[in-house]
Structures are given as structure tokens and as C-alpha cells.
Amino acid sequence: MTKLDTQPVAPLLELLQSAEHVSVEEVPAKKPLQRTFVLNIQPGNNSQSEGGEAPQRPAPEYDRGYLLENARLLLQNADFLLAQNLYSRLLQKNIQDAEALLGLGICLLRLGDRQKAKKCFGALWELHDSEEALVWLGHCFSKEGDDRRAIQTFGGIRSLAALSDEERFEVLKESGNCYFRLGRETEAREAYLGARDVRPDSVLLEVNLGMVELQCRRLEEAENHFQRAMDLEAGCSKAYSGMALVAQEREDFFVAEKYFYKALDLDPLNQTALLQLVARAHRCGExxxxxxxxxxxxxxxxxxxxxxxxxxxxxxxxxxxxxxxxxxxxxxxxxxxxxxxxxxxxxxxxxxxxx
Incomplete structure (x- = not known):
């Protein structure tokens, strides 16, 4: 039995390739709000023959559903390297396997290889007309700053209702981000509100909605969104930055400065708060x-x-x-x-x- 969170990755990948039997199971977690998975590996017979060479044996065959279930568990637990290995194995058997293409693309995306991930999602769309592929392709384009192409890609999805809650949230949230960067605040607001219907307790969406209202100089509405974000997460640095920007628009510079410093106390890498305080320092000479x-x-x-x-x-x-x-x-x-x-x-x- 090999625990995923305590062992190096490379030896596990080697074991997976030669294992006689592999399974993933969830076990009781030691800490609250934590999920723990255990990878059970039965090693293959690596004993050498009398001539000193390892005997040649075919790779063990596994049921597709069994491999997919294990890959999904690994993906849910953010073990992207191990999940990638299983999805790749499925694609070796069938290069057009839709679920394996999707899973491998998500693994590659989470591991930072966006270009290869887009190839997986593109193949999934071309081979299977899969709307899930459009969800993740649009996500990639949005993260690359190609906002118009992302919106066009999301627009190819025939029915948002047919998507999972996670996928629908992703499409609406990223659409809102793209519209906002393009200066299309009305459409950004509609997209964010749609995403909030899916996930009402999203702190990020409240901050984003606050920024939309701030851009439109609807200060009371912006303040309400930032306050709700702070109610949902007391330590939300971006919400404090938002409150500071509202105070600044009202020319209440003392309150704005206080909020900006609070934002930096919560997150020293809050660039918005930092640069606003730099500008204020130049005005005050302090x-x-x-x-x-x-x-x-x-x-x-x-x-x-x-x-x-x-x-x-x-x-x-x-x-x-x-x-x-x-x-x-x-x-x-x-x-x-x-x-x-x-x-x-x-x-x-x-x-x-x-x-």
C-alpha cells in the first residue's frame, strides 16, 4: 500500500506501468475538510530469469471503466500526474476515447501545459462534437487573454442547462471576465449573476460584481457586493481593496487608505492595493x-x-x-x-x- 501524499511521484509512475493490480480508495481523513485517498498497488513479478534477464510479460489489461474510475478519483484529489498516466494509458488503447481525452486535457491544463491541453480539447470537439470540449477550450482562451475567441467558443455551446453545475459555472464566470475586460459591463454583470445562481456563496463572484458596479459608478451597489464578499470570507483581501476604491471614488481618502492597508495586511501581494497606496504616497510625499x-x-x-x-x-x-x-x-x-x-x-x- 502506497500513500499518495507521502511518496515521490516518479517511482509511483514506474510502479503503475508494471503493476499487477492498481486501485484507488478513499479513507477517513485525519483533518476536517480534507479528503484522503490511498493508491493500492500490487507489483508485477519482476524476478529475473536464470540468464539474468527479466522475463518478458505482456502489460496487464484492465477494464476501461475500472481505469476511468481510478483516474477520476485521482483527478478529484488533484493528483494530476497520476491521473494523467491513467488517461494516457486509456488513449494508448483507443486514441479517440472521449472521456480520456477530456481527463487528459484537464490534467495537462492543471499542470500548466495549456498548449497540449488545447490539443486534447480540440480533438475532443472535432471527433465527438463534445460541448465539454468547448467549456475547456473557452477557459484556455480566456486565461490567455484572447477574450473575443473565448466568448465565440462559449457561444458554440447549444445548451448551458445540459452542462454540469461546475461546467456551467466555469462558462458563465469566464464569460463575465472576458466581457469585463472588453468593457462590456452589462453583459459581464449578466454572466456573473448567472454564475452566482449556480454558486450563491462564491466570494470571487461578489468581488467581480462589485468591480462591474464600480466601473459603472454605481457605488452603493458596488459597496453591497464587496460587503457581501467580506461577510462570506472575513479575510478577503480583494473585497477590502474594493471597499477602498469605493471610498476613494467618494473622496474619503482616509477611509480608502485604511482599507488598502488592511487589504495588504491580509495579502501582501495584493497589487491593486499596493499600487494605489504608491500613488497616494506620491500625492502626500510620505x-x-x-x-x-x-x-x-x-x-x-x-x-x-x-x-x-x-x-x-x-x-x-x-x-x-x-x-x-x-x-x-x-x-x-x-x-x-x-x-x-x-x-x-x-x-x-x-x-x-x-x-
């Missing part, structure tokens, strides 16, 4: 507090171009020329065409500030 927050951010995300530039502007105002150059160098090494960094760098060089 940089000590925000300098420390910027330092914390770049320590954890050193390659963030926008934050490195923002930090450089603060260092410039504090006459910390060498550190300013360092931040600009990092920003321009990641994006040589970042115009604000180029401009500040020219100003540093033209005024010959000492290193």
Missing part, C-alpha cells in the same frame, strides 16, 4: 510606510515589472539612486519596452545621479 510594503512584495515576486517600476519611483523620490537603478534594471530586463521604466531611467542618467 514614502516610509509604502517603501516597506514594496520591499516585502518584490522579495516574494522579484520579476513583477509594474511593482519594480513603482518601487523605483519611490526610491527616486527618496534619493536612493543606486537602489532605484537596481529596480529599473530588473523591470527592463523583464520588459525592455516598458516605457515608464525607460523614461525614469533616462532621467536618472541625464541628471547624472550618483550610483
Amino acid at each position: 514614502f516610509a510606510s509604502i517603501s516597506e510594503r514594496l520591499k516585502q512584495f518584490v522579495a516574494r515576486e522579484p520579476d513583477n515589472v509594474d511593482v519594480n517600476y513603482a518601487y523605483a519611483t519611490v526610491l527616486f523620490k527618496c534619493s536612493r539612486w543606486a537602489e532605484c537603478r537596481e529596480r529599473l534594471h530588473l523591470a527592463l530586463s523583464k520588459d525592455p519596452h516598458h516605457r515608464p521604466s525607460q523614461k525614469l531611467n533616462r532621467e536618472l542618467n541625464q541628471n547624472r545621479h550618483p550610483a
